[in-house]
Amino acid sequence: xxxxxRVETEAGIATIRLERPPMNALNSQLTSEIGAAAAQAGADPxxxxxILYGGEKVFAAGADVKEMAAASHARIMEFGAGIQSAYKAVxxxxxxxxxxxxxxxxxxxxxxxxCADFRVLxxxxxxxxxxxxxxxxxGAGGTQRLPRLIGPARAKDLVYSGRFADAAEALxxxxxxxxxxxxxxxxxxxxxxxxxxxxAPLALRAAKQAIDEGLEVDLDAGLEIERLHFTGLFGxxxxxxxxxxxxxxxxxxxxxxxx
Numbered sequence: 001x002x003x004x005x006r007v008e009t010e011a012g013i014a015t016i017r018l019e020r021p022p023m024n025a026l027n028s029q030l031t032s033e034i035g036a037a038a039a040q041a042g043a044d045p046x047x048x049x050x051i052l053y054g055g056e057k058v059f060a061a062g063a064d065v066k067e068m069a070a071a072s073h074a075r076i077m078e079f080g081a082g083i084q085s086a087y088k089a090v091x092x093x094x095x096x097x098x099x100x101x102x103x104x105x106x107x108x109x110x111x112x113x114x115c116a117d118f119r120v121l122x123x124x125x126x127x128x129x130x131x132x133x134x135x136x137x138x139g140a141g142g143t144q145r146l147p148r149l150i151g152p153a154r155a156k157d158l159v160y161s162g163r164f165a166d167a168a169e170a171l172x173x174x175x176x177x178x179x180x181x182x183x184x185x186x187x188x189x190x191x192x193x194x195x196x197x198x199x200a201p202l203a204l205r206a207a208k209q210a211i212d213e214g215l216e217v218d219l220d221a222g223l224e225i226e227r228l229h230f231t232g233l234f235g236x237x238x239x240x241x242x243x244x245x246x247x248x249x250x251x252x253x254x255x256x257x258x259x
Contacts, residue, residue: 050093107131118178120185125182
C-alpha cells in the first residue's frame with residue numbers, strides 16, 4: 001500500500017496495519033497513506049469489515065512532534081487539512097470498523113481510533129489527548145468526536161488535563177467497547193469483525209450512515225434520514241433475499257449478494 005501502511009484482506013476482513021516503528025508517529029506521509037487505505041478498503045466489494053491495527057506493542061503514540069515543531073504556519077495548515085481528510089475517509093468507510101489498540105493510542109492515535117465504530121483495548125493500553133501539554137489542542141477530531149462518544153465533561157477532563165486513561169477507565173466511560181489481554185487484542189477484533197462480515201452489506205452501510213448522520217441533526221431530521229435509508233433498501237436484491245429466506249427458513253439463514 002505504501003511505506004508505512006499495509007492492507008491485508010482475509011475472509012472478508014481488511015486489516016489496515018500501521019507500520020512506522022517504533023511508535024507509529026503520525027507524520028504527513030503516514031496520514032496520507034491511512035486515507036488511501038481507507039478508500040481502498042471502503043471500495044473493495046470483497047471487504048465486509050475493517051480493522052485498524054498498529055501492531056502488538058503500540059497503536060499510535062500521536063503526531064510526529066519533530067515534524068510539527070519545525071513546520072511553518074502554512075505547513076501546519078496543510079497538515080491539519082490532510083489529517084482531517086484522511087480521518088474522515090476512515091470514519092466514512094461504509095462498513096463496520098474496529099480499532100484494535102495495544103500500548104499507547106495518544107493524540108492523533110486516539111483520534112484515529114475515534115473514527116472506528118468500536119474499540120478493543122489491551123489490558124495495558126493507555127489512551128489520551130495530551131496536546132495541551134504541548135501548548136496546542138487536538139486537531140484531528142479530539143474536540144469533536146470524543147465528546148460525542150463519552151460526553152462533554154469527560155472529554156474536557158481528558159483534553160484539559162492531557163492525562164492518560166488506562167483500559168479500565170476507558171471501558172467505564174465508554175471509550176473502549178471491550179478490554180482483553182494484550183496478546184488477544186487482534187484476535188478479539190477479528191472475532192468482533194466476523195460477527196458483521198456475513199450481514200447484508202447494503203443494509204450495514206445504510207445503518208451506519210443513518211446512525212452517524214442522524215447524530216449530527218435534530219430528531220425529526222434524523223428520523224427522515226432513517227426513513228429514506230429504510231425505504232431505499234426495498235429496491236435491493238438483498239431485501240428480497242432476506243425476507244424470502246426468513247419466510248422459508250427462519251431468521252439468520254440468508255446469503256446476501258450486496259446488490
